[in-house]
Amino acid sequence: MSNSEAATVQSVDRALTILEVLARLGTAGVTEIAAELEVHKSTAFRLVSTLEAHRLVEQAGDRGRYSLGVGLLRLAGATTARLDLVQEARPITRQLAADTGETVNLTVRAEHAALYLDQVAGSSALQSHNWVGQHIPLHATSNGKVLLSELTPEQLADALGSLARFTPATITSKAQLRKELEQIREQGYSLAIDELEVGLTAVAAPIRNAHGDVIASISVSGPTFRLSAERLDAVIPQCLAAAGEISHRLGWSWRE
Amino acid sequence: MSNSEAATVQSVDRALTILEVLARLGTAGVTEIAAELEVHKSTAFRLVSTLEAHRLVEQAGDRGRYSLGVGLLRLAGATTARLDLVQEARPITRQLAADTGETVNLTVRAEHAALYLDQVAGSSALQSHNWVGQHIPLHATSNGKVLLSELTPEQLADALGSLARFTPATITSKAQLRKELEQIREQGYSLAIDELEVGLTAVAAPIRNAHGDVIASISVSGPTFRLSAERLDAVIPQCLAAAGEISHRLGWSWRE
DNA sequence: AAACTGAGTTCCACATCATGGAACTCTTCG
DNA sequence: CGAAGAGTTCCATGATGTGGAACTCAGTTT
Known part of the structure; x- marks a missing residue:
């Protein structure tokens, strides 16, 4: 991979890792995601909220677990x-x-x-x-x-x-x-x-x-x-x- | 959208907007993406590189234009x-x-x-x-x-x-x-x-x-x-x- | 063939934004 | 009813993301 050595943006890297975690687990909570990424849960919450704003992630109810969203299907489509x-x-x-x-x-x-x-x-x-x-x-x-x-x-x-x-x-x-x-x-x-x-x-x-x-x-x-x-x-x-x-x-x- | 008012992470927001731009245009160059996001092209380049590291974006050749990658299909799948x-x-x-x-x-x-x-x-x-x-x-x-x-x-x-x-x-x-x-x-x-x-x-x-x-x-x-x-x-x-x-x-x- | 142009890419000083911590709210359980 | 734990909010701080300058390279023009 020719450009893998180029500098990456850490917060973007983390957000995309969240997508990979959710693809693997199906659903996950904020605290669980924070543990997987080894970041604070307020950090995980903000990253997940950004993904949610773009419909790449969805939440079950107001305070529930998260899963991949239909925005991904739209992009992939x-x-x-x-x-x-x-x-x-x-x-x-x-x-x-x-x-x-x-x-x-x-x-x-x-x-x-x-x-x-x-x-x-x-x-x-x-x-x-x-x-x-x-x-x-x-x-x-x-x-x-x-x-x-x-x-x-x-x-x-x-x-x-x-x-x-x-x-x-x-x-x-x-x-x-x-x-x-x-x-x-x-x-x-x-x-x-x-x-x-x-x-x-x-x-x-x-x-x-x-x-x-x-x-x-x-x-x-x-x-x-x-x-x-x-x-x-x-x-x-x-x-x-x-x-x-x-x-x-x-x-x-x-x-x- | 219940959580759209929550704070988002700017650089993650930008990266995801790049995905949306590429879905819409099919392909785009770094300079074009920078113009769409109203950021500097070195910023656009770093964001695209991060997406590329996760296979969500691919580049045609070493110095070519970018398009959505198979990593998206894997996530959507x-x-x-x-x-x-x-x-x-x-x-x-x-x-x-x-x-x-x-x-x-x-x-x-x-x-x-x-x-x-x-x-x-x-x-x-x-x-x-x-x-x-x-x-x-x-x-x-x-x-x-x-x-x-x-x-x-x-x-x-x-x-x-x-x-x-x-x-x-x-x-x-x-x-x-x-x-x-x-x-x-x-x-x-x-x-x-x-x-x-x-x-x-x-x-x-x-x-x-x-x-x-x-x-x-x-x-x-x-x-x-x-x-x-x-x-x-x-x-x-x-x-x-x-x-x-x-x-x-x-x-x-x-x-x- | 050489010079020019513009896009992609790299490096770095600086300022902005992302972070963790504290605290809050809410739900579930004992 | 209190405890525990998860999700969520706010803010001071410093780490990271940024823009600018400069470089490389490919295509175009002279």
Whole structure:
């Protein structure tokens, strides 16, 4: 563990140890927790109160014992949902990268950006940029535009700040963006040609959950010189099929 | 929230806010986190390092961005597993309480004690003690003895400290306890008559997972004067059936 | 290829906050 | 009814957490 030698914050360390104690014991009282941590019970009480304020710990009644709280499930849920999606989709993202030879990405919306969760490089992609973990502007990417396309007008207003220009081809007009999102809804996929970077083309399709809601998107991207109009004609159906297959695995039915 | 007015620990509060930020954004850098918390980036770095030491946060590479870590899943897992079990079993514990009229409990082993997860009182049980959340000695309860009965000799040695006497009927000899655990394995259930408290009788049966491992137990308990030998003859099969049904729901096959 | 920029990381003097101790409240038990 | 023990509150003190300066490193620009 590379950073275990870095200085830690003692009170944070103690609070997290309380969580570990409660995971192990199920429930514990303040005095018991104080004994486990070898601190005074007023110290233990304050640490537990802080955890309780964040819902990571709950108390049975007003003066009872403590146990782990639902706030932990909420935090863990954010992680599990993303990990599950990545794992569930992996065979398909791999196959799509193999079939197209290009870079395949999986993204979700995180507030005002597209969050890249996974990336598989195809055989033609040599030194491709690693997008995983990065927040990329929604309006300038095929993934982002797919994710935006299913938002209500209110949600769309929230999700968009000012539309920054990255290339001459970047959409910076909200009216123009709305029009394009409508087109994406109709055709079922989105394109971004030289919009984030000159020379970069991507196609993305929506991934749906059991209810039909768009929860993620999958894209195929590569240099514009390679992803010509003819080449896109072949890649677009492959991307749509991959997105459909992932959606199917998540419980979505083909016909709505 | 009853204790939100209690003093909290600022640095713990900040660390937990980092977890919430990462749940929301997916990933974030130190400088970004510092901006969100309105602290210096060296402060943010130290807080993140502490979270990382406990595996609640992970870093992409040596100098990359941070995201929530698997340590969170481990903590949440302890909570979810217990909640899932309680919810899955609830219709059956309710039915058993209704059928027998007595108090029904669900327990798991937490280190050296039986941790009571759920309790449903029957019609005959008026002012019964609420066991939920409590750690009760394993050797002196029917639930505890069931949980002990499936341990290996090494695990048994670890799980037992000294066997405290609570009543004249409490088993305090390890040799005698081992003998009784063998009998429990044979007959498939355990009895505790006046062992924890004079006048308290309980029968417990094992709950198994898909692999057949004992992961919990269910008990019927009531006053000794009501749970006579004749009455137990009726209650024991009901308790066994309930345990079997819960096990079945968890994926266990009747015939191994 | 070199310089610049910005993010992550380390170290340290100082001030703020976390601590333990005393005391209080409340529940359970004898 | 009193004792015991757990949870909770308040406060003076000092230990720890902080911000600032400086460093390292990777990516970008010239």
